[in-house]
Structures are given as structure tokens and as C-alpha cells.
Amino acid sequence: MNRVVISASGLYTAPHTISNQELVTSYNAFVGQFNAANAARIVAGEVAALEESSVDFIEKASGITRRYVMDKAGVLDPQRMRPKFVPRGNDQLSMQAEMAVAAAGEALVVAGRSATEVDAVICAASNMQRPYPAMAVEIQRALGISQGYAFDMNVACSSATFALELAVNAIRCDTARSVLVVNPEICSAHLAWQDRDCHFIFGDVCTAIVVERLETATSPNAWEVLGSQLATSFSNNIRNNAGFLSRCEDRDPTERDQLFVQEGRRVFKEVCPMAAEHITRHLASLDLAPAQVRRFWLHQANLAMNQLIGRRLLGREATADEAPVILDEFANTASAGSIIAFHRHSADLAAGDLGLICSFGAGYSIGSLIVRKC
Ligand code: COA
Numbered sequence: 001m002n003r004v005v006i007s008a009s010g011l012y013t014a015p016h017t018i019s020n021q022e023l024v025t026s027y028n029a030f031v032g033q034f035n036a037a038n039a040a041r042i043v044a045g046e047v048a049a050l051e052e053s054s055v056d057f058i059e060k061a062s063g064i065t066r067r068y069v070m071d072k073a074g075v076l077d078p079q080r081m082r083p084k085f086v087p088r089g090n091d092q093l094s095m096q097a098e099m100a101v102a103a104a105g106e107a108l109v110v111a112g113r114s115a116t117e118v119d120a121v122i123c124a125a126s127n128m129q130r131p132y133p134a135m136a137v138e139i140q141r142a143l144g145i146s147q148g149y150a151f152d153m154n155v156a157c158s159s160a161t162f163a164l165e166l167a168v169n170a171i172r173c174d175t176a177r178s179v180l181v182v183n184p185e186i187c188s189a190h191l192a193w194q195d196r197d198c199h200f201i202f203g204d205v206c207t208a209i210v211v212e213r214l215e216t217a218t219s220p221n222a223w224e225v226l227g228s229q230l231a232t233s234f235s236n237n238i239r240n241n242a243g244f245l246s247r248c249e250d251r252d253p254t255e256r257d258q259l260f261v262q263e264g265r266r267v268f269k270e271v272c273p274m275a276a277e278h279i280t281r282h283l284a285s286l287d288l289a290p291a292q293v294r295r296f297w298l299h300q301a302n303l304a305m306n307q308l309i310g311r312r313l314l315g316r317e318a319t320a321d322e323a324p325v326i327l328d329e330f331a332n333t334a335s336a337g338s339i340i341a342f343h344r345h346s347a348d349l350a351a352g353d354l355g356l357i358c359s360f361g362a363g364y365s366i367g368s369l370i371v372r373k374c
Contacts, residue, residue: 001173002213003215005211005224005374007154007222009207010105010110017069019065020059023199023200026081031053050354051196061304062200062331062340065328067330068112075193076300081194081350090355092094095129096123097135100208104143105325111217117178118143118147120149120180121180123184124335126187126361127154131192133176136182140212148176155335155363156238156334156335156361156363156365157335158359158363158365164211164228165367170211178212178216179212180209182208191260191360198262201301203331207264209339214374222374223372226371227282228371232363232365234364237364238362239262240257268302268304271360272309272312275298276309279356279368283356293355295321296358297324297342297355299361301324301360303328306318324341326340338358350373356370357369357371
């Protein structure tokens with residue numbers, strides 16, 4: 001069996017930034033218009049008046065200060081409140097493929113790998129812009145990779161770590177020389193921007209990772225994968241009912257359950273202990289303790305969640321150096337969050353340092369990788 005490394009990562013940042021203040025100003029304008037338009041029904045008790053959002057609440061409840069998005073004007077237009085994308089023809093590169101090609105380009109350069117050396121592309125994200133042909137196959141062609149295979153997969157916020165396990169196993173078993181994992185997350189398109197409880201949560205981004213054999217890796221920031229562990233446990237607390245059956249159920253695409261819906265409090269309460277126990281068990285399976293881990297690249301959904309997981313793991317507050325935070329800048333970027341943290345905060349560590357990548361989210365699903373700097 002081959003020893004395996006994550007040899008490089010890449011990041012595509014969406015072109016527009018929305019600050020909490022911009023978001024709240026637009027949301028509150030929408031609330032004013034809604035309440036004015038429905039004044040009589042609100043007085044008659046037929047419709048509940050909407051309440052305003054607040055920058056203070058968002059920052060305290062989530063730790064998010066801004067987010068990057070693929071389209072800003074459509075999101076901030078109180079009459080629209082969703083991104084506006086121009087449809088592309090079948091002969092043009094799809095939006096998710098474009099993001100993935102940019103992130104992958106960076107990762108391949110850092111890894112020192114050319115298209116002729118990549119035997120598999122896995123496009124793993126919480127939403128795919130079409131069911132088929134697979135985004136991954138389009139990305140494979142756009143990168144000029146003419147050998148091997150490519151496929152899409154979706155495990156919501158854990159898509160990246162679940163894909164990494166497949167990539168690691170392909171290298172370990174010698175069915176590929178190097179595997180590219182890409183995570184184009186356009187969360188702005190599945191977010192209900194009219195819902196005060198969650199309108200601040202998500203942002204758009206794409207990450208990429210190159211996985212290859214230890215013996216071929218030349219990058220200065222290669223991390224040997226010592227182990228990976230996945231777990232799932234069914235829950236309806238994070239759910240999106242949009243799917244190819246929606247049309248046959250005569251569902252209106254604007255119905256609330258056709259977008260991201262969550263029971264945020266329950267998610268918080270249930271997922272934090274699950275993640276901390278999962279990580280502790282995974283480390284113990286390699287005779288390691290959390291205190292031996294130099295850095296945790298955790299899923300980036302909520303700052304308080306990560307702080308609680310840090311306390312459960314270490315018995316004290318984890319420092320920003322031990323568990324870096326990127327959600328203040330990027331918000332929740334679904335499966336890409338822990339990979340952005342890794343991408344931004346791994347080059348400074350020393351050979352022999354241990355790290356742990358962990359994602360958690362809908363399913364529920366949890367995926368972790370224990371890595372050691374080469
Ligand atoms: N602005 C102002 N007030 C708001 C608000 C907003 N945007 N949204 C909610 N509130 C109010 C609520 O109405 C509630 O008021 P009440 O106490 O009078 O009833 C109060 O703030 C608390 O709301 P709650 O929803 O309980 O907040 P919270 O502290 O649970 O924080 C989340 C909300 C979503 C940030 C938090 O639950 C969370 O992050 N959960 C985990 C989410 C997660 O990781 N999901 C994974 C997605 S992949």
C-alpha cells in the first residue's frame with residue numbers, strides 16, 4: 001500500500017463581498033416593504049409582521065463579519081433577494097467548473113503536477129448546478145486531463161472530507177497516481193435571503209486539493225495522511241427538499257423547504273458533542289490524544305460551535321493558532337470551510353507537526369483526516 005500525502009491546496013475567492021451592514025440594510029428594507037404591503041393582513045392577524053435583522057446579533061451569534069458571493073446586486077436587491085446569474089450555453093464553461101478550474105490551477109502548480117499526471121477528479125460539494133453530465137467530467141476536460149475518470153459527490157458540508165477519503169484510498173491502493181478534489185460551493189443560491197434566522201450564514205468559494213503518493217510529492221507543504229474516518233447519522237435538522245421530483249410534486253421553487261432549512265439550536269447542541277467524540281475516537285485509533293495535535297482545521301459554520309468543540313477536545317479554550325478561524329471573512333462555505341482553514345493556515349507549521357481536518361454538517365455527517373507535515 002502506498003503512503004499518501006495532501007501535496008497542495010488551492011482557493012478561488014468569489015468576486016464580491018457583502019458586509020453584515022450591507023446585508024442588514026437590504027434585509028431591513030425588504031422587511032419595511034413587506035410589512036407595508038401586508039399592513040392590513042398583519043392587523044387582521046393573517047400574516048405575522050417580519051422583524052428586522054441586526055449586525056450585532058449576527059456577529060454575536062455566528063462570528064461572521066462578511067462573506068464572498070458570486071453575485072451581489074441580486075442578493076442585496078430587496079425586490080429579488082437571490083443572486084442573478086446569466087444562463088450559459090452548453091458550449092460555455094459552467095459556473096462551478098470555472099470556479100473549480102481556478103482553484104485547481106493553483107493547487108496543481110503548488111503540487112508541481114501537470115494534467116498528464118492526474119488520474120481522477122472528484123467534484124464534491126453540497127449543491128451541483130446540474131445532475132449530469134458530472135461537473136467533474138467537465139472540469140477534467142477543462143484542465144486538459146485526458147486520462148482517468150471523474151465524478152461528482154454530495155455529502156453536504158462533509159463533501160470535501162468524504163471525497164478526500166476516496167482520493168486517499170485510490171492513491172493508497174494504486175488505482176490513481178494523483179487525485180484532484182475540488183469543492184465549488186455556491187451557497188448563495190440555496191440560501192433563503194428572506195429568512196432572518198439564517199440570511200447571514202453562507203458565502204461562496206471553491207477549494208481544491210491534490211492527493212498523491214508520498215514518494216512522488218515535491219511540494220514544500222505536503223502532509224502525510226495518517227488516517228481518515230467518516231461517520232453519518234440521519235437527522236432532519238439541516239434539510240433542503242429541492243430535487244428533481246419537486247416539479248412532479250407541483251412544488252413552487254420559492255416554497256421555503258425548497259432551500260436550505262435548519263434547526264440551528266438543535267444542530268448546535270447535537271453536532272458539537274458528536275464532532276468532539278468523533279475526533280477523540282479517531283485520534284485514539286492512532287494512539288494519539290487531542291493535546292498532541294498542533295492544529296485543528298475545523299468546519300467553519302459558527303464560531304461558538306468551534307470554540308465548544310475546542311474546549312471539549314482540549315479541556316480549555318483553543319487558541320486561534322490551534323484552531324484557526326476563517327468564517328469571520330468567508331461565512332459558512334459548506335464543505336470548503338475546513339479546507340480554506342487548511343489552505344490559509346498550514347504552511348507555517350514544522351515537519352513532524354500533527355494536524356486534523358474535520359468537517360461536519362447535514363446528514364448528519366462528519367469526516368476527519370489526521371495528517372503529519374512531511
Ligand atoms: N437578527 C436579530 N435577531 C435575530 C436574528 C437576526 N438575524 N435571527 C434570529 N434572531 C433572534 C431570534 O428571533 C431569537 O429571539 P427570541 O430570543 O426573542 O426568540 C434570538 O435572536 C435567538 O435566536 P436563535 O435562532 O435561537 O439564535 P442562536 O443563538 O441559536 O443562533 C445560529 C443562530 C443559526 C447562528 C446558531 O444556532 C447556529 O450557528 N447553529 C448551528 C448552525 C450550523 O452550524 N449549521 C450547519 C449549517 S451547514
